[in-house]
Amino acid sequence: xxxxxxxxxxxxxxxxxxxxxxxxxxxxxxxxxxxxxxxxxxxxxxxxxxxxxxxxxxxxxxxxxxxxxxxxxxxxxxxxxxxxxxxxxxxxxxxxxxxxxxxxxxxxxxxxxxxxxxxxxxxxxxxxxxxxxxxxxxxxxxxxxxxxxxxxxxxxxxxxxxxxxxxxxxxxxxxxxxxxxxxxxxxxxxxxxxxxxxxxxxxxxxxxxxxxxxxxxxxxxxxxxxxxxxxxxxxxxxxxxxxxxxxxxx
Amino acid sequence: xxxxxxxxxxxxxxxxxxxxxxxxxxxxxxxxxxxxxxxxxxxxxxxxxxxxxxxxxxxxxxxxxxxxxxxxxxxxxxxxxxxxxxxxxxxxxxxxxxxxxxxxxxxxxxxxxxxxxxxxxxxxxxxxxxxxxxxxxxxxxxxxxxxxxxxxxxxxxxxxxxxxxxxxxxxxxxxxxxxxxxxxxxxxxxxxxxxxxxxxxxxxxxxxxxxxxxxxxxxxxxxxxxxxxxxxxxxxxxxxxxxxxxxxxxxxxxxxxxxxxxxxxxxxxxxxxxxxxxxxxxxxxxxxxxxxxxxxxxxxxxxxxxxxxxxxxxxxxxxxxxxxxxxxxxxxxxxxxxxxxxxxxxxxxxxxxxxxxxxxxxxxxxxxxxxxxxxxxxxxxxxxxxxxxxxxxxxxxxxxxxxxxxxxxxxxxxxxxxxxxxxxxxxxxxx
Numbered sequence: 001x002x003x004x005x006x007x008x009x010x011x012x013x014x015x016x017x018x019x020x021x022x023x024x025x026x027x028x029x030x031x032x033x034x035x036x037x038x039x040x041x042x043x044x045x046x047x048x049x050x051x052x053x054x055x056x057x058x059x060x061x062x063x064x065x066x067x068x069x070x071x072x073x074x075x076x077x078x079x080x081x082x083x084x085x086x087x088x089x090x091x092x093x094x095x096x097x098x099x100x101x102x103x104x105x106x107x108x109x110x111x112x113x114x115x116x117x118x119x120x121x122x123x124x125x126x127x128x129x130x131x132x133x134x135x136x137x138x139x140x141x142x143x144x145x146x147x148x149x150x151x152x153x154x155x156x157x158x159x160x161x162x163x164x165x166x167x168x169x170x171x172x173x174x175x176x177x178x179x180x181x182x183x184x185x186x187x188x189x190x191x192x193x194x195x196x197x198x199x200x201x202x203x204x205x206x207x208x209x210x211x212x213x214x215x216x217x218x219x220x221x222x223x224x225x226x227x228x229x230x231x232x233x234x235x236x237x238x239x240x241x242x243x244x245x246x247x248x249x250x
Numbered sequence: 251x252x253x254x255x256x257x258x259x260x261x262x263x264x265x266x267x268x269x270x271x272x273x274x275x276x277x278x279x280x281x282x283x284x285x286x287x288x289x290x291x292x293x294x295x296x297x298x299x300x301x302x303x304x305x306x307x308x309x310x311x312x313x314x315x316x317x318x319x320x321x322x323x324x325x326x327x328x329x330x331x332x333x334x335x336x337x338x339x340x341x342x343x344x345x346x347x348x349x350x351x352x353x354x355x356x357x358x359x360x361x362x363x364x365x366x367x368x369x370x371x372x373x374x375x376x377x378x379x380x381x382x383x384x385x386x387x388x389x390x391x392x393x394x395x396x397x398x399x400x401x402x403x404x405x406x407x408x409x410x411x412x413x414x415x416x417x418x419x420x421x422x423x424x425x426x427x428x429x430x431x432x433x434x435x436x437x438x439x440x441x442x443x444x445x446x447x448x449x450x451x452x453x454x455x456x457x458x459x460x461x462x463x464x465x466x467x468x469x470x471x472x473x474x475x476x477x478x479x480x481x482x483x484x485x486x487x488x489x490x491x492x493x494x495x496x497x498x499x500x501x502x503x504x505x506x507x508x509x510x511x512x513x514x515x516x517x518x519x520x521x522x523x524x525x526x527x528x529x530x531x532x533x534x535x536x537x538x539x540x541x542x543x544x545x546x547x548x549x550x551x552x553x554x555x556x557x558x559x560x561x562x563x564x565x566x567x568x569x570x571x572x573x574x575x576x577x578x579x580x581x582x583x584x585x586x587x588x589x590x591x592x593x594x595x596x597x598x599x600x601x602x603x604x605x606x607x608x609x610x611x612x613x614x615x616x617x618x619x620x621x622x623x624x625x626x627x628x629x630x631x632x633x634x635x636x637x638x639x640x641x642x643x644x645x646x647x648x649x650x651x652x653x654x655x656x657x658x659x660x661x662x663x664x665x666x667x668x669x670x671x672x673x674x675x676x677x678x679x680x681x
Contacts, residue, residue, distance in 0.1 A: 048628050076630035088621045092643025105630035
C-alpha cells in the first residue's frame with residue numbers, strides 16, 4: 001500500500017528526513033518509534049502533504065500512485081488520513097459540518113453520491129457512541145475548548161467516519177489517561193482490516209500494549225535504522241534507544 | 251463653511267425647539283461649547299487617524315425634530331423579526347416611535363422613559379468628550395432605562411434611519427442604570443435601508459451597580475450612505491459584570507469611542523467586536539478599559555475582515571490604575587484582509603501603574619491561519635472551500651458567544667449576505 005523510497009525532506013532550511021525507506025503492506029499496522037527530533041512527525045506531515053515540508057529526493061508510492069505529486073486534499077480524498085498530534089481549534093466551523101463535508105469529499109472522489117443528511121447523522125451517532133463521545137460535541141466548533149484527550153478522541157472519531165485506506169496517527173497516545181487510551185486504542189483496532197494500513201507514530205510503547213503492531217521501526221536522524229516485530233517495542237521500552245542507535249552507527 | 255461651523259449654525263436653528271426637559275438650554279449650550287472649544291477631531295489626532303470624518307465636511311445633515319405617522323408605518327417594513335421575551339422600543343431618526351414600541355413606564359422593576367432628563371454628567375467622557383457632548387447639545391429625546399435592585403428584563407432598542415431623500419441627522423441618547431443584583435439584557439440595533447446619506451451620533455451611558463449583570467449586544471446595519479459615530483461609557487461596580495458584543499456591517503463611515511471603567515472590586519467586562527466591511531467602508535474603534543479597583547477583569551476580542559477597498563481599525567487601550575492590584579486583562583485582536591485594496595490596523599495598548607496584574611495581548615493582521623487551512627485540507631476539503639470556511643469561522647467566532655439564538659441567526663444571515671461567490675455558498679450552508 002505504502003512504499004517510501006530514499007525520502008529526503010527539508011523543513012525550512014533544515015534537513016529532517018535523510019533517505020528514509022519503508023514499506024507498509026496492505027492490512028498491516030506499523031509503529032514508527034524513535035527519540036525526540038528523529039523525524040517522526042515530519043514523516044507523518046510529509047506523507048499528508050503539509051506545506052513547508054518539501055521532499056527534495058526520493059519517492060512515495062501509495063497504491064502505486066505518486067503521493068508526493070498530489071496536493072494534501074487530494075491525498076485525503078484518496079484515503080490518506082492524518083491524526084494530528086496537536087489538532088487545531090477552529091471556532092466557527094462545527095464538527096458536524098466538517099465531518100459531513102469531509103465524508104462527502106471522500107465519497108465524491110470515489111464516485112458516490114453525497115450522503116443523505118438523516119443517514120449521515122445516524123452513521124455519526126453510531127461512531128460517537130463507540131468512541132464514548134457525547135453528541136453535544138457535534139454542534140461545537142472543531143476541537144473548540146476540547147481537552148487534550150477529547151481532541152485525540154475527536155481525531156479517532158474522524159478517522160472512523162472517513163474510513164481511510166491509510167491512517168497515519170501522529171503521537172495519538174500523548175496526553176491521554178489510561179481510560180482514554182483504551183477508548184482510542186479500541187477505535188484504532190476497530191479499523192484494522194485486510195484493506196487498510198495503519199502507521200502509528202509514537203514515542204512510547206504504551207499505546208502498543210493496546211494496539212499490537214505487525215512491525216516496529218526505529219527512526220533516527222531521518223532514517224529507519226532498525227526494524228523488527230512487536231517484541232522490538234518492548235525491548236525499546238526496557239533498554240531505551242541508545243543500543244539501537246549505537247548498533248546502527250557501527 | 252467648516253463642519254463645526256455648520257453644526258453650530260444648525261444648533262442655533264433648532265435650539266428653540268429642543269425640549270428643555272431633556273437638557274436645559276444652558277446645558278445644551280455648554281455641551282456645544284465643549285465641542286467648539288476643542289474642535290472636531292481630525293486625522294492628525296492619534297486616536298482618530300483611521301476614522302473617516304470627511305462626510306461631515308462634505309454634507310449638511312439636518313437634525314430631525316418630528317416624525318409623522320406615515321413615515322412610522324413605512325419604517326415598519328425595516329424592522330427585524332422580534333426577539334422572543336424582549337420588549338422592543340423603536341426610534342426613527344432619533345425620535346421615539348410609540349406605535350412600533352412596547353409601553354413605556356415601569357414593568358418588572360425596570361422603568362423606561364423616552365423623555366427623561368439627561369444626567370449632568372452624561373457625555374462628559376475622559377476619553378473624548380466631543381461627540382458625546384454633541385449628542386447632549388442636539389438630543390431631542392433621551393431614553394432612560396432604570397432597573398431597580400434584583401430586577402430582570404430583556405429590552406431591544408432599535409434606531410432606524412428611515413428618512414429617504416434628505417441628509418438627516420439623528421442624536422440618540424440612552425442612559426442605562428442597573429441597580430444592585432439587577433440583570434438586564436439589552437439589544438441595541440442601528441438599522442437603515444436607505445441609500446441616502448444619514449448621520450447618526452449616538453451616546454450611551456451605563457451605570458452598572460454592585461453584583462448586577464448587563465449583557466449588551468449592539469448591531470450596526472446601517473445603509474451604505476450612512477455615517478455613524480457613537481460614544482459609549484460604562485461604569486461597572488463591585489462584582490458586577492458587563493458583556494458587550496458588538497457587530498458592525500453597515501455605514502460608509504463608522505466610529506466607536508468607548509470608555510469602560512471597572513470601578514468596583516471584582517468588576518468584569520467581556521468585550522467582543524466583529525466587523526465585516528466591503529467596498530470603501532471605514533470602521534474605526536477606540537476602546538479604553540480602565541481598571542480602577544482590585545481584582546477586576548477584562549477580556550477583549552476583535553475580529554475585523556476588510557474586503558474590497560474597505561478599512562478596519564481597532565485600538566484597544568487597557569489602563570491598570572494604581573489601585574487595580576490582582577486585576578487581569580486579555581486582548582486578542584485580529585484582522586483579515588480579503589481584498590487587494592483593503593486596509594487594517596489593530597493595536598493593543600497597555601498602560602500599567604501597578605504590580606501584581608496580569609495583562610496579555612495578541613494582535614495579528616493578515617491572512618488566513620495556515621494551520622487551520624491544512625487541517626481542513628487534510629480532511630479532503632477543497633482549498634477554496636476551506637478558505638471560505640475559515641473566513642466564515644473568523645467572522646462568526648465571536649458571535650457564537652451571544653446568548654440569544656434568534657439574534658445570532660439574524661446576525662449570521664447578515665454576515666452570509668456579505669459574502670460573495672464560493673464564500674457565499676459555504677456561508678449559506680453554515681447559517
